[in-house]
Amino acid sequence: MGKAVARPVDLERHAARRLQIIDAGLTVFSERGYDGATTARICQQAGIGSGTFFHYFATKADLLVAILELGTDEVRERAAGLADRTDPVGVLLELVGSTAEDAADPRIPGFVRAVAGVMDEPRIAEALAVDDAAQRDVLRQWVERGQSAGEVRTDVPAERIVSWLLLLTGGFLERVAVDERFDPTVENGLLVATARNLLRGG
Amino acid sequence: MGKAVARPVDLERHAARRLQIIDAGLTVFSERGYDGATTARICQQAGIGSGTFFHYFATKADLLVAILELGTDEVRERAAGLADRTDPVGVLLELVGSTAEDAADPRIPGFVRAVAGVMDEPRIAEALAVDDAAQRDVLRQWVERGQSAGEVRTDVPAERIVSWLLLLTGGFLERVAVDERFDPTVENGLLVATARNLLRGG
């Protein structure tokens, strides 16, 4: 039945090439937008031929989905690392502040801006929705703990507070992408302060 | 020299058709994104042939620029209507609040999201920059007056406060576009309250 496998798949090699292409995709998407990022240019950036590209990703949309999923994984890992903390507000401010750190890599804000307007594939919309849900899950958990501990306002339901935290981080990333003089490392302080005011209320 | 004009241009008719196409463009751009909005579909939405489209706009990019310029005009008109007010903070909060009202038309947040990632034409980038500058001009003027009157914090320069007001409105529009449960009319209050906290400082 099973034929002899003359050359098995080297999983490490495979994953490395994948990451190489993902990195190139992140770069080109962020500076040209989704449609502006032609597969030819992505291949050029990655230093590969188009045949190789489609050997690793069946579709250009698949590459984008893979990038988004990588980001979602990162969110979950970050959440796991904070699991045993006992200061809800501190955790929330740390999570919010980490957005500002992400924005230090200029590709990140550019990428989210470029990807925001992609409506082509429903699979992309779903990946975006999953990422949003992952962030919401993490934040809601800590907001609710904060409310139980009396550290976070209770006149606004947790879900809405979560939306507002995402509003702040989303607006922050947009500003970094659009306005060159908006320095994320400088504005980090105001971001955390605004979030603290939001959580406290009044 | 001048030949007899057998049929003069009906400016009213021309402007009306223009607006009709602009309206269709706004709709299709907002639901499909810039590249996803094919000229064929815009024509279909407007109920015209492609020949007619390019009779009014030399280029698809020109249509987008026209829409953006219309928005910029609106910003300036709104600013002119508030010129003789004497309460800077009240004016600023009203300007911020008007964003929430704009978001009531679901095409507006969809449009800004769709257009955010367009890097093709430098003319589009310029139109976006002009719009941003127009908003900044209006806001900065009132922020500075508020600072002089002691109603607005002075520990952060006016330019940065303006950036943060735009961060709030930008994030607000993004949330409306992304999250169906984020109701702009409900969240209007928190938007104004957050802006007030930001202006007051502490």
Place this chain on the structure above:
DNA sequence: GAGTTCTTGGAGCGGTTGCTCGGATAATGG
């Protein structure tokens, strides 16, 4: 009505793009 210009539609062209395909090469097992 004649003459002229404005207006409109849609077939189709040129260029671009995502993706396919077949062959060449490299790597591994026997």
Place this chain on the structure above:
DNA sequence: CCATTATCCGAGCAACCGCTCCAAGAACTC
């Protein structure tokens, strides 16, 4: 060393899209 399969490339294909072009009709002046 041979067989086999993964890996890689890039020429080229099919589809699509922005835009052109031209002909037909409408609207206006004289």
